[in-house]
Amino acid sequence: MYLRINWLMKQTFRLAGFLLVYLSPSAWAKPGDRWEMNLSPGVTELGQEVYDLHMIILWICVAIAVVVFGIMGYVLVAHRKSSGRTPATFDESTKVEIAWTIVPTLILIAMVVPATQTMIKIYDTSEADLDIMITGYQWKWKYEYIDKEGGENFSYMSIMSTPQAQIDNLEPKGENYLLEVDEPLVIPVNKKARFLLTAADVIHAWWVPALSVKKDAIPGFVNEAWTLPTEIGTYRGQCAELCGKDHGFMPIVVNVVSEEDYAVWLASKKNASKVDLSVKSKDELMASGQSLYEKNCAACHMANGAGIPGVFPALKDSPIALGDVNEHINIVVNGTPGTAMAAYGAQLKPDVLAAIITYERNAWGNATGDSVQASDITNFNQ
Amino acid sequence: MSEHHGPAKGIKRWLFATNHKDIGTMYLWFSFAMFFVGGFFAMVIRAELFQPGLQLVDPQFFNQMTTMHGLVMVFGAIMPAFVGLANWMIPMMIGAPDMALPRMNNLSFWLLPVAVTLLISTFFMEGGAPAFGWTFYAPLSTTYAPPSTTFFIFAVHILGASSIMGSINILATIINLRAPGMTYMKMPMFVWTWAITAFLLIAAMPVLAGAVTMMLMDIHFGTSFFSAAGGGDPVLFQHVFWFFGHPEVYIIILPAFGVISEIIPTFSRKPLFGYSSMVYATASIAFLSFIVWAHHMYTTGMPLAGELYFMYATMLIAIPTGVKVFNWIATMFGGALTFEAPMLFSVATVFLFSLGGFTGLMLAIAPIDFAYQESYFVVAHFHYTMVAGAIFSMTAAVYYWLPKWTGRMYNETLAKTQFWIAFVGFNLTFFPQHFVGLAGMPRRTPDYALQFADFNMMSSIGSFIYGFAQLFLLYIIIQTIRSGKENADEKTWEGANGLEWTLASPAPFHTFSTPPTVK
Structure with a gap:
């Protein structure tokens, strides 16, 4: 069956250890990714804009919450029966009711304006420097570089490279556990890359938070998304739409490289995509x-x-x-x-x-x- | 009373039940049992996610767990729980002798165990239970689904039939059997919210039936509604599903709002503030629920105009929902508050549901939803609305009306303790899920990257605490029924109003054979 008694025993000890270590105040002060609790602006201008919009909306919500829950908290404390009060009997006030319908409406209108502007930018896939066709398969990605000059396209599959033994807890887990692939997508820095997304079987979604891209890859459809990374680096993401058994095991890795490195990589990749037709034993x-x-x-x-x-x-x-x-x-x-x-x-x-x-x-x-x-x-x- | 026939003896009392109280009781116990089944699935999910790596289950079984957790909780636990409450309370609240259609009432209940048995039996079939999420997006749920999907489809059809019959009955009762003098605008809020919910159910459930029927045709009869290879459209499935699915979330939450609107005035000893605006707000929410469905689909590649329309329409929902929250706070304002268990759960519902409302507003805003979509942020959001909204208010309802149902009082100290355990467990489970979601953890995965480990462990510990709180609730209820202090008062709560509090405790088998007059 699915239950393993030994495992449960081990977890009980781990849990005890966890409580000892993590509930001590010094542990909470530790910096780093592990306690990351917010969106990241990532490495694109659009990502920064989305992040700013997220923070504006979040703070507006926090402000409303402080006022509303502040009043509620005051009532819960001050209007208790134990303070010896007689309850009031009022049950309506047209003025107040109109006010708390109109004020939220105005706040919503204030939110809609920047939201609409950002939305229009997300949909602007025009004037891209390079086009990459991304096809989702159960449970891997295919990247096809489209040659705009009419030359031959080349493509390759990108598959998770985390060994099964790490997933099964037989080996220690690596730093990029579940977020590493055999062949990453490679794109040049400061160039607008347009992604054309589709799928060969079920619906997938291509999601790289740092590049501010998330879009469904749907069989029979070609969706568009874009990114314009401004920093060289390696960025990781995952499939975001439940696509069957190994949905949790089809990561995405994107290497953003300098223009020179990109040219070198492109040439070697085109070469390697030739088929080896020699006879083998x-x-x-x-x-x-x-x-x-x-x-x-x-x-x-x-x-x-x-x-x-x-x-x-x-x-x-x-x-x-x-x-x-x-x-x-x-x-x-x-x-x-x-x-x-x-x-x-x-x-x-x-x-x-x-x-x-x-x-x-x-x-x-x-x-x-x-x-x-x-x-x-x-x-x-x- | 002139007539003196009590309930039949033994199993016949339940099999052939036509009494609204008996059927209500069966609904409530059935949904409570399903709550533990769905809760067990949740415990398996959280145990697997306790730390990175695969420990307990394989990925396919994990997907079966998330799928069945959602289906059982929505269709087996929450919906029948509120139908049970409607059965017990609506006739007593409007001064009716029973539900308008008692035999159909029997049928709509007894279809439920049939449907759920069919659904659970899929675990024992070759290929296992459905593993495509409770939203069952095609083609994962058609071409790529296990053979048991056909049984799932049949189960959904039966559940739908049961819900539609239940709703017709509730509407027929509310429209025809109100006591003389009880005009629509004098009905208790719980009755109003159920009337509106019943309309939603009658409109939405056939759409779900249509979706699963198209799946059935695709699987067995060679059609291609959702298969791109045959000229069909996988996105069509999502439009049809969410045209049902979005009203569905209000089907779950509106009766919960109704419960809160009964309990808060009682323990504030002050009438509900803004009764008529409450009614209009509920109706507006119901109307809006039918025109916002595609906000679940922002990343599917809709045209820009579609994105903007659905964003604007969805944001509008914040207005009537805000009105309701403000009305509840204004009801408490100036009252004389006491905090018995039902009130604790109600206040917690107002507070936690509002947090879910704020994240809902954030999710409504399309450009930032691209960052949240399909992450744990969404999971946190809808558990704040579904669990803190529906389950907390359902628990409040049980504590509130249990003395009326059983004639016995629960133990207040135990109940308050149970509240605090549930409150802490719930928040420890779901609050950290906002963080991992924003930091980039996708939902519905059996394993996760190392950076998410600490918050996930917290979440799992919280869920075990919350699970324990439910076992504790079961204990308190059984203890009340078996040995609770007798409570023969007609009016259990000092500030309670309404016709149900004019009846003896426990409520006699037949009530209001002669209609009361409402002034």
Whole structure:
């Protein structure tokens, strides 16, 4: 079952320790992220504006609260029966009632003006320096750099790199636990980047607080968002819309770099996106296939190939993995419409697919002996 | 009384119940039981979030917990609790002998256990219970959902039928069975808020039924209402859902406002301030609730004009809501206040619900909602309105009317202690969630980054305290029923007004066979 007695025992001790340490006054004085309790203005002008608006509204609310709860507190103390009072009998006052309808209306109008101005800015995606198509998948992101000069686009997947062992508490957690990826998005500083957001399966939302971007990625729609970071650095975020089992495990990392570094990165990335069509041995395919499988497929089909009964089918001993190789390639490349199985032909390069399919047909006691080459995938596509 | 037939004996009394008090009692106990079921799910959630990493449950099961916590609390606990209160109190408050449609009343109650059993049974199905959040956004809830979703859809249909029948009954009772002389503008506030709530239910529940029916068609009959691949529109689902969902939150909170408007005058020993403005404010809130739904969808990519319209319309709600809060404070102003348990819970409701109102105003403002949307700030906001608004006022109602229902008085010291435990536990749970939300923690995740660890641990400790407070409440209620001090007074509370306080305690099985006259 889900309960673990040892764990509960351990937590009880931890709780006792927590109370001892954290309830002592010195602990409260500790600075740092851990006690962060407010929005951050981030590294964009828009973010600063949103932050300022947030603070204005917050302080207006605090001021209203002080007045309203001040009066209420006074009444609760001063108008107690125990002070020997006879209750008053009034039950209306047109003047007062008109006043407390009109005053809030005026306050709301005062709030609406700056809110509308900021809202218009958020929607101004014009004159962007670069366009990046962001596609949400269960549970990773694809970044496609759109070449405005009509050259070839290139794209890559960005997947969480926190090891499962840290999540399962078998290893100590790293500094950026759950907020680290294999390949971050890279954008140049002081340039307006426009994001075109969509999704391949369910609804996701791309959220990086420091860049002041949050927008839903919806299948069948292309949404727009933008950012203009003014500081070089690494900024982290997460998927913000519940998108299934691993919703909590699809972080976003954005590296904002200098223009020179961006140019270098862009060139190397374009080069690396070429497909490796050389013939590989079965052992080579199995070796690279295992890590690629664990990265791309294990979230649903599980590392041991057993799937989750009733939700995600098993690959171990499955008729697909043991059956006709072309049918296997077909399902991986084109997906199964109407289910969670995506069309991986659009996500992964042929050499990657070849290694994964080879692994699936030979791992966990699936002993077909087949080895699938990148050229098999490209031939299949034609 | 000329007639002398009491309740039937044994199980038949409950199975074939047509008496509003018996049905009210069943609603109240049923909702209380569901409150513990939904509360247990919440405890699992908070135990998993006690510290970073996965300890107790796997992510899929965690999602089932958040989903079922929301569904059970909204449809199984809060809504039936207030229907139970309506069943008990409305006939007694308007001088009616019973509800207008007693047999339908029986049916609308007995559909509930059927629906909830169906819903809970999904845990034991292959693929597990629904795991797509209580808002069940498509296509996660259609193409990508576990097979048990069909049973969830059926359960929602039955719950909807039950709610609609309950509402028709409440409206029929209020319209037809008021005692002579009780004009609409003399009805107690609780009756008024329920009349308006019943309209909301009748208008909103069929929309929910439409949404789940479209899901059913998408899952089983090859339609593509919400599937982009077939030419459908996933955002349409959210429009339809929130067209139901936003009125739904007022369906939950308006009867709570009604309860507060009964209790505060009693313990202030002063009539409710601004009765007619209270009625108009409630009606305005109800009307506005139908034209603001897309403020839940600011980040879906609506056109700018849509964003601005929904922002302006939503901000308007602050005005009538403010009027209500000011009226409650003005009611207390100049009164002679005492703080028995019902009053403590009511004052806490006014205070904490207002905090939820402030965060609601912040969330209404679209450009900053982009920062708050789908973060723990939202979770904190709606628990301040739902728990501190609905559950606190429901607890107030139980303490307030328990002596009338049972003829026995609860132990005031225990009740006050229970209040303070609940108050501290609630705030310790949900106040830190504002902080982690603003600092960037998304909701509905089973695990979180290390920077959020301390506030989450606080939140979990608070939730265990709040959970304990509810067990304590159960103990106090049982103790009152079994061995509470006899309270035969017609009028339990010195400052109480209203027809229910003219009846014997406990209220006889049949009341107002001859209508009273209201001056």
